[in-house]
Amino acid sequence: ILKFLSIPGVRNNSDSFNPSGALLKAILIHSGKPMKNRVFSDGSTSQLSKYPSNQQGYGRVDISTFLNCGNTEEPQTTFSVRGGAWASEKFYVSLKETGEEHTYSFVVSNSEVPMPIRVTLVYTDIPAQPGQSPVLINMISMIVKNNESQEAFTRLNSDWVQDNVIVVDILNPLPGTQFVVTIRADSLVGEQTYALVVSGETDSLKELSIGTS
Numbered sequence: 001i002l003k004f005l006s007i008p009g010v011r012n013n014s015d016s017f018n019p020s021g022a023l024l025k026a027i028l029i030h031s032g033k034p035m036k037n038r039v040f041s042d043g044s045t046s047q048l049s050k051y052p053s054n055q056q057g058y059g060r061v062d063i064s065t066f067l068n069c070g071n072t073e074e075p076q077t078t079f080s081v082r083g084g085a086w087a088s089e090k091f092y093v094s095l096k097e098t099g100e101e102h103t104y105s106f107v108v109s110n111s112e113v114p115m116p117i118r119v120t121l122v123y124t125d126i127p128a129q130p131g132q133s134p135v136l137i138n139m140i141s142m143i144v145k146n147n148e149s150q151e152a153f154t155r156l157n158s159d160w161v162q163d164n165v166i167v168v169d170i171l172n173p174l175p176g177t178q179f180v181v182t183i184r185a186d187s188l189v190g191e192q193t194y195a196l197v198v199s200g201e202t203d204s205l206k207e208l209s210i211g212t213s
Contacts (some may be wrong), residue, residue: 017090023083023195026122029165030197031065032058052157058167066118066199077115080106080205083195094193095140095185102183103208105147108173109201117170117200119144119181123192125164134162139187140194142166147178173200180208 019027034051052058066079082104084092093102108114121142128135139162144153156167170179179202183194198205 018085019081020083020085020092020124020193020195022122022124022193023081023197025124025165026083026120026195026197027063027081028061029058029122029167030118030120030199031061031063033062033065034059052167058156077199078106078202078204080198080202081196082205083193083197092193093196094191095183095188096191098185098188100185100188101209104181104183104196104198104205105208106179106181106198106202106205108175108177108179109203110175111201112175114173114175114201117173117179117198117202119168119170120197121166121183121194123164123194125192126190136162136164137189138185138192140164140192141184141186142168143182143184144168144170145180145182147180170200181205 032052035048035056037045038048038055039045048056066077082091082093084090086092087094095102108117119142121140123138123140126137128137142155145151146153153168153170156169157163157165173179181196181198183196185192196205
């Protein structure tokens with residue numbers, strides 16, 4: 001992680017940068033694994049059948065889900081991020097007006113059975129007024145498509161129409177397939193930064209275009 005995140009007091013390499021709060025949140029959510037049971041204060045349990053949910057969120061944090069952490073027996077995965085803390089930071093990204101789109105791409109490795117791919121978008125919305133509805137002010141959407149068939153992959157939390165967290169899992173990616181990720185400002189009242197995390201057996205995330213549609 002030190003290759004991407006700058007930690008006070010630790011001397012990192014030239015690729016390091018200070019992560020935004022949204023990026024830290026995105027990494028934690030991105031690493032979530034489904035849990036089986038909910039434990040109550042009296043010791044009883046109930047099965048958790050849905051993921052994600054308002055009972056377990058995105059599950060148990062486990063960074064090893066996308067970082068090998070020195071385990072050479074596991075497939076080599078790529079961990080790509082966007083979301084520097086300030087405008088002067090590497091990987092700082094923001095949408096400045098309604099209709100603006102940022103487009104990225106990555107290609108699945110040619111391994112025989114590539115690991116699942118996860119794509120996570122998180123942004124810290126501006127504060128709403130007390131009692132305001134909807135609470136979400138700036139609306140940002142994310143679409144992940146197979147560039148060959150144009151098949152769109154849907155968010156995990158499909159029950160939640162508007163949210164500042166979007167997670168997409170590609171469970172059975174085909175070797176050599178290119179995927180395109182589009183981040184769109186559906187409705188903005190001011191500039192909105194965001195964080196993006198992609199992991200799996202892929203090449204590094206590449207910017208295709210940044211502009212207004």
